[in-house]
Amino acid sequence: MSQTATVQPVSRPLRQILASGVGNAVEWYDWYVYSFLAVIFAPQIFPSADPTAGLLSAFAVFAASFLLRPIGGLLIGNLADRIGRKNTLVLTISAMGLGSLIVGLTPSFEAVGVWAPIILVLGRLISGLSVGGEFAANTVFLVESAPPNRRGFYSSFQYVSTTAGQLLASGLAALLVNVLSPAQMSAWGWRLPFVVGALLSFVGLWIRRGTEETLVVKATAERPRLFEALFKYPKASLLIIGVTIAGTILYYTWTTYLTTYVPANGGVNSGQFLIISTIALFFFMLIQPVIGMLSDRFGRKPFLIGTAGIFAVGIVPALSLLSRSEFPGTLVVTLLGMLVLSGFTAISAALNAEIIPTRVRSAGIGFPYSLTVALFGGTAPFVGTLLKSWGVPGYFGWYVAALCLISLLVYIFGLKETAHRPLPE
Template sequence: MSDKQRFSFKKKSKHKLHKDDITVIDTKVAKKAVVATGLGNAMEWFDFGIYSYLAVTIGKVFFSDLNDSAQLVYTFATFAVAFLVRPIGGMFFGMLGDKLGRKKILAITLVIMALSTLSIGLIPSYNSIGMAAPILLLVARLLQGFSTGGEYSGAMTFIAESTPDKKRGLMSSGLEVGTLIGYIAGSGIVTLLTFLLGPEKMLEWGWRIPFLIAAPIGLIGLYLRSNLDETPAFEAMEKAAEEEKKHVSMKNILVYHWRTLLIGMILVFFYNVVDYMLLSYMPSHLTAVLGYGETKGLLLILVIMFIMIPIVLLMGHFSDRIGAKKIILSALIGLVLLSIPAFMLIGSGSNWLVFFGLMILAVFLAAFQGTMPSLLPSLFFTDVRYGGLAITYNISASLFGGTTPLVLAWMIDITANRMIPAYYLIGASAIGIIVVAYFVKETAGRSLRGSAPAVEEKHEIAEVLEEPEEALWWKKEKDLLDEKREETIISDNKA
């Protein structure tokens, strides 16, 4: 028997489904995992909200020797630099997460996020320590970006691997509820403090309070995450690989999973374009481009985010019933058809029409937020899920998400065309339709790639065992992948 034949026989004997392979998930434990991971995501966007709303004040504190416009530029440049290190943090924590476990790494990223956010509130002003102040601010932002690179991808992985297959969509959507709650809390606290303290006290010391709040939030999150169990999918993988003690390298991910990485990057691309356009760029568009009142625009976005919370959960619920792929495709087609009408309403100047236009975009964004946290982790096999997802999400988010406000502002400036954001959405959505329709498999309600099914009740085990091929739907895909790896090893050995 040749090396290749022995390998093929070995692989075919590995994927038989037994009763003991099927994981019964305790729903209470799964909900606890959603809360613990969602809190970290909320902290990330809490920081995003307070930094955005305090941009003018931060500029005066850390860049007081510059004029007002230059202060704002340097403040946002310091904010944007965090996106440069996100992919590095994603690769670092992603590889560790696939090697050491999801739980440990998520605890580490949360601690770094909390400490770096807290440290911003403790840095003395430029007037006190000179250039050391903006340098320390930059270091804190780099640490935030580095930890964030491993946070969101790890949170998606943890929830997807800790929930029953038939409820993965609903429970994973809780992660994006954390996004909305964090942003609402951050911006809301800044607004409230500004109202209570006034501009002078906010500039003197009040701006520090929101950053200092990160400490107790971090402690609560660390306590919750420390009391979580490791995900069943990771534990099963570790048990199966106990004899080999072999972990996948970065090179392995790039060589054998490059197609999945590209598909994931395009999914994250159109998802982030819509996300950052509505939540980050739109307040500036309403004020600077359309002449809408600044306070009125910010309040509108806050109201929109409140309304989005139940819609996100509803989309997650429906994804478990009809499939995430159908919902995402419907939202992409909706954006192609309704982006121009939505921006015509937004540019009308009428409060109700502006609100209605924003809600059209918000519903489509909610469709992505309710489905992507369960779909993206399902693209990858268990042994590369954290690392592959970290690479996919952070590179795409850095290239296309964080740059969306900048690109839109620049294009409107050179063209003087207020409909540029609508055209940008249509282009991103058209690309998304092609990729989702032809290259993404429906995984809602099915086991994750590389894992046996996860059920909520014991009686479901018998139903799963009736169709073992459907339960291990990823088997052929895994065999082909393993054969490619083995052929490479045999070829290298002969060489």
């Protein structure tokens, strides 16, 4: 007998949002602390006569940790389809705390030699596995907790909490950079945010233990197989990949790579751009629920088409403006980019859940989504830095524009409107 999986209503949906959001913020806080502080700790772990080479190594580890995300999305997503979303979310945040602690305690290359980058890679791989599973389970958990006509609104809190974690990461990084001397930051200051992340994971763990399960599994004689979603719903899996390509390259370009790109090419320094980034992220966090509610009324497609279309045309001019603007101009361009990007981020969780049936929803979303993020999102800082080292930084904008065009075609011709349909069983 095949397993039948259904979604059960929850009695306290707002508590579901809070519990999901707090844990998710802690997870992503650690993820972004790494990208913000890579330029500082890279010489300690990857010493080189060429600073760019050390930074490339640090970003290569960042990209490598993304390779574990599809595996986490598949394995942990399958676990969420088998044992439920709640227990799986407890597991992912515990793993993230461990990975953060390992990175924070990584000794320098001078102290232990080649073991330093090995230990760092171990910590980031654990984090990558955890984050892949986190998205797979948490996305589904949020959307399944929502009333049918508010899935976009609930979906938006995926990136509200992600951005809250990023704000905490950028805020703490900015504080440390401005309070500690460069020598102190290089020696030990960069470790503090990772240790804080490990401690915060215990808070998220405690909160998540009080959530309600959304998945009801009947007839347990047959559980979902590991690759069942791919083999049974290949069109849906490919659709998730096509939908995600533009969103992930834009998200990691605008929220991660700009922290390196703008100070290196623009008219503001690192400290100034951290302030700009913090303001922009706060705006980004506030706008998510608004876009989510609008998508519940007007549908998902108009916002997706708008995001991909505007960036396909505007990313090259936007990067050019950022490379020659002072503080006010850089802030305006960054805010506008955040607003347009919200057309994807606020609704991506709802859209993905509306494509894949309940029985294999977590793994069915987790693997193709995380694979796409690994290929195009996690590599964005590395590709941008590499192109700059080759003397052609302007090519990065055209690379992003081409990926946006691919998703734009998917949004227009391959995606049906899903906002006003029931979740597929």
